[in-house]
Amino acid sequence: xxxxxxxxxxxxxFAWGAVKFLGVRAWVVVLVALFGFWLSHTFLAPAIESGTxxxxxxxxxxxx
Numbered sequence: 001x002x003x004x005x006x007x008x009x010x011x012x013x014f015a016w017g018a019v020k021f022l023g024v025r026a027w028v029v030v031l032v033a034l035f036g037f038w039l040s041h042t043f044l045a046p047a048i049e050s051g052t053x054x055x056x057x058x059x060x061x062x063x064x
Contacts, residue, residue, distance in 0.1 A: 007056065 015033075018024040039045070 007052070 015029045019026055019029060039048070
């Protein structure tokens, strides 16, 4: 059985867990999310996307 989850859902679960169990303040999660949003509009966005895709491929095992 294969379950496919978008990366944003997984990261959202981590953020919820950090707020719930680690005591991270909700405003810190919002600040980090805004930073990521603004970072996606910079020249670093292609490198971040490529690195994320490579990491996901390594975890999933490339099925070419």
